[in-house]
Amino acid sequence: MAKRILLIITGGIAAYKGLALIRLLKKEGHNVNVVLTEGALKFVTPLSVQALAGTEPHTALFSPTEESRIGHIALSRDADMIVVYPATANILAKMHHGFADDLASTILLATDKPILVAPAMNHRMWNHPATQQNVDALTARGVRFVGPEEGDMACGEYGPGRAVEPEELVQTIRETRADKISDIASGLRVLVTAGPTHEAIDPVRYIANRSSGKQGYAIAAAFAQCGAHVTLVSGPTSLPAPEDVARIHVTTAEEMFYACQHVGPVEIAVCVAAVADWRLETPSAHKLKKGEEERLQLALVRNPDILASISQPGPTRPPLVIGFAAETDDVQENAAQKRTRKNCDWIVANGVDAQNAPFGQDDNTVMIIDETSTETWPHLPKEEVAARLVQRAVQAVRARTSHSV
Numbered sequence: 001m002a003k004r005i006l007l008i009i010t011g012g013i014a015a016y017k018g019l020a021l022i023r024l025l026k027k028e029g030h031n032v033n034v035v036l037t038e039g040a041l042k043f044v045t046p047l048s049v050q051a052l053a054g055t056e057p058h059t060a061l062f063s064p065t066e067e068s069r070i071g072h073i074a075l076s077r078d079a080d081m082i083v084v085y086p087a088t089a090n091i092l093a094k095m096h097h098g099f100a101d102d103l104a105s106t107i108l109l110a111t112d113k114p115i116l117v118a119p120a121m122n123h124r125m126w127n128h129p130a131t132q133q134n135v136d137a138l139t140a141r142g143v144r145f146v147g148p149e150e151g152d153m154a155c156g157e158y159g160p161g162r163a164v165e166p167e168e169l170v171q172t173i174r175e176t177r178a179d180k181i182s183d184i185a186s187g188l189r190v191l192v193t194a195g196p197t198h199e200a201i202d203p204v205r206y207i208a209n210r211s212s213g214k215q216g217y218a219i220a221a222a223f224a225q226c227g228a229h230v231t232l233v234s235g236p237t238s239l240p241a242p243e244d245v246a247r248i249h250v251t252t253a254e255e256m257f258y259a260c261q262h263v264g265p266v267e268i269a270v271c272v273a274a275v276a277d278w279r280l281e282t283p284s285a286h287k288l289k290k291g292e293e294e295r296l297q298l299a300l301v302r303n304p305d306i307l308a309s310i311s312q313p314g315p316t317r318p319p320l321v322i323g324f325a326a327e328t329d330d331v332q333e334n335a336a337q338k339r340t341r342k343n344c345d346w347i348v349a350n351g352v353d354a355q356n357a358p359f360g361q362d363d364n365t366v367m368i369i370d371e372t373s374t375e376t377w378p379h380l381p382k383e384e385v386a387a388r389l390v391q392r393a394v395q396a397v398r399a400r401t402s403h404s405v
C-alpha cells in the first residue's frame, strides 16, 4: 500500500544511500517528501533529491518561503511515517534530548507519527555509552531502529555502524501498517474486555445488556495502532475484529473470566465489557413453557468479577488496570468507590442519562478517575476517547515500570 514518507537525510558519507532509498520508494509508488540537514547538504545536492523525489527537498526551519508553503508541523502531519536515513550520532542525541535547532530535529520533536531510524556512524561512536543510552531511550519511546550493520567502514575501520542497505529499509517500510498511528505502545502487552455477556435462561433466551462493544473495540484498535500486542476478549457483538488484534470470542461472564485468566502476563488491562453480575443457577436444558402462572422466579448466582480478580495484588497483577463504570446516579462518587472496591488504578466513568446514553452510540462523555484526580473529557467520538486513553495509559505504565522493550 502506498505511503506518504517523510525522509530525513542527515550528514554522513552514507547520505548517498538516502538517494538510492528515494529511488526505490518512488518505484514502489510511495510519496516521498525529503528533508536535508545542513550536514546532508555537504554530501547530496537538493537538485539530485528533486530529480529523484519529484519535489524540492526542505532544508531550512526559518525560511519565509518554505514556512508559508509548508510548515514543519504540516510536514509531519502530512506523512504516514518518518524515516531518518542515514541517522548520525548527532541526530540521535538531539532526538533523545528534545533539541529543536534545525528543521529535522524540530519535525522529530513535533511529530506523533511512527519513526524509523537507520543509523550510520563510526563503530566507536556507535558503541559509545552516550550513543547507546540515546538508542535505549529512543527505543523505549517507540522509535524503531533498523541496523546498523557490521562491516568495513568509510573511515577504513571495521565494526558495527554501517547503514543498512536501502533495500532492507524498503522491506521494513513495506511491513509497517499505513494506519499505524505511532509506535508509543510497542513492546507492551494489553488485554481488553469488551461487549456484553449473555447468560442463558434456556436454549433460546438469555439475560443481556445494552453494550455494543464499540468503546472496547475502539480501545483495542487504538492500542494496536500504536504498536501494542493486543488481546481482545469479546462478548457477543457484530463488530469486526480490529486489525492486528487477537480476538477471543466468549458468550458468558464465566467464559470471559476464564479466557482472561489464560491470556498470560500483560502490562495493561482495560475492562470495558459490561459483564452480567448474575447468571442462572441452572439454565434450563429445554425451552421454558408458559403455564397458568402469573409470576416466574429465576434463581440467580453471582458471576466472578473479572476486573477485581485482575486487580488483585500479586506478582501477576498488571502494572496498570483500568475499569469502566456506567452510572445513572452520583457518577463520580459511585465510580470512585468502584475504583477502590475493585482495586483498579483508574476508572473511566460515564453517566447514563438523557444527555449521555453511550450504549450503541459513536461518541461518549467520560471522566477518568485515578487515585489522586478526576479528569472530565469533552464529548468525543469513541475513537478519540480511545486514542486519548491509550496515550495516557502508555505514559503511565512506562513511568511505572520504566518498561523499555
Ligand code: CTP
Residues within 6 Å of the ligand: 193, 253, 271, 272, 273, 274, 275, 276, 277, 303, 304, 305, 306, 307, 308, 322, 323, 324, 325, 326, 338
Ligand atoms: N466487571 C467485571 N466483572 C464483573 C462485573 C464488572 O470485570 N463481573 C467490570 C466491568 O468490565 C467494568 C467494571 O467492572 O470495568 C464496572 O462494571 P459495573 O457493571 O459498573 O460494576 P459492578 O460491579 O457490576 O457494579 P454495579 O453494582 O454498579 O452493577
